[in-house]
Amino acid sequence: MQHIIDRFISYVTIDTESDPKSDTTPSTKKQLVLANLLVKELKAIGMIEVTKDTNGYIMATLPSNLEHEVPTIGFVSHYDTSPDFTGANVKPQITTNYDGGDIILNAERNIVLSPNYFKDLIQYKGQTLITTDGTTLLGADDKAGLTEIITAMEYLIQNPTVKHGKIRVGFTPDEEIGRGADKFDVGKFGAQWAYTMDGSQIGELEYENFNAAGAKITFKGKSVHPGYSKGKMINSMLLANDFINELPKGEIPQETKGYQGFFHVHHLTGSIEETVLELIIRDHNAKKFKKRKDLIHDITKKFNKKFAKQFGEDIVITEIKDQYYNMKEMVEPVMFIVDLAEKAMKDLGIKPLIKPIRGGTDGSRLSYMGLPCPNIFAGGHNFHGKYEYVPIESMQKAIDVIIKIAELTATTDFSVKEITKPKKSKSKKKK
Secondary structure (H helix, E strand, O other), X not given: OHHHHHHHHHHHOOOOEOOOOOOOOOOOOOHXXXXXXXXXXXXXXXXXXXXXXXXXXXXEEEOOXXXXXXXXXXXXXXXXXXXXXXXXXXXXXXEOOOOOOOEEEEOOOOEEEOOOOOHHHHHHOOOOEEEOOOOOOOOHHHHHHHHHHHHHHHHHHHOOOOOOOOEEEEEEOOHHHXXXXXXXXXXXXXXXXXXXXXXXXXXXXXXXXXXXXXXXXXXXXXXXXXXXXXXXXXXXXHHHHHHHHHOOOOOOHHHOOOOOOEEEEEEEEEOOOEEEEEEEEEEOOHHHHHHHHHHHHHHHHHHHHHOHHHHOOOOEEEEEEEEEOXXXXXXXXXXXXXXXXXXXXXXXXXXXXXXXEOOOOHHHHHHHOOOOOOEEEOOOEOOOOOOOEEEHHHHHHHHHHHHHHHHHHHHOOHHHOOXXXXXXXXXXXXX
């Protein structure tokens, strides 16, 4: 277990925060510090065909040790961390034999990780938890996935009696800003299917995710001296507020769960003359997803009609861009790849938690690029913030699942299964 801890901490203490404002790949040069370390480690443990391209995409191969052919499978994770919260100067804290009570992250600032608020904590009583010190995120999303994949490959190399086919691993930059799959070379990767190790709690197995779009809505206004503005001033900030109030009440992230979709306002900046509202649109159901986008356009038309005479032109300008789609459409034709992962978990005594992802992963876009790619737990909780934590026992179980999937792939009769890759389909960027 200490080997896992040491590897994980060596990764999270390297700042790899991505930057949505950058137009380079990777979006920050500091991501390459970890990328270079990963390349060295992959070579050191005995992986072959280890490559890092000019955009920071890493790939490597574990050759088959079988005398017969089986499909080539892959495991994927990302090495950037979210810009939602700082990932600089991460100082991990280790709690052994967790007693089920509060964990003091930072006594000076009174930052406490409590099971009274984060109820998932209690299920890890008696285990070893890695947390933050309350000033940064931890980076288990997705450095736990990196740790698990490399450690599983190391185990398979050191234990050649465990039979497996050819395995490809891939590590990507910029997943957190929706670009992780942008320059991923599916053809070069050469796997018939893969799994992202990018889920949360132990047992998660996901092959459904949101359909996603981002909307940028610009409101125009007219600034006039407030003392003389009767019938003249148009305050764009108030227009934006009225627009938000036109959206369905309660259909927001903090009041929805499961398959329920939402609208999420995440940026609002402006002045009297111009205000920009940014929101994301999410729904698992394709028809409902379209209706949500249509609603934004309908509200836009309503405002433009209302102010047509006074303003003289469109007062609201709306841009909506699709970002990614529900991978279910691409995975269902090869559903046995989900069954394989489910069997691996059950064989290890892990209860599979098959549920929709309330978000997206590299796998959702890779599935539409011709690489069916369900998502498996990496063990972490409370991603993108100071309350993030990961149980080491969950990471070990994720390692075991990777190994078990490799074993099952070596012994499954694929002659009766349809393993033709799904047709490629265009998908926009994730945000």
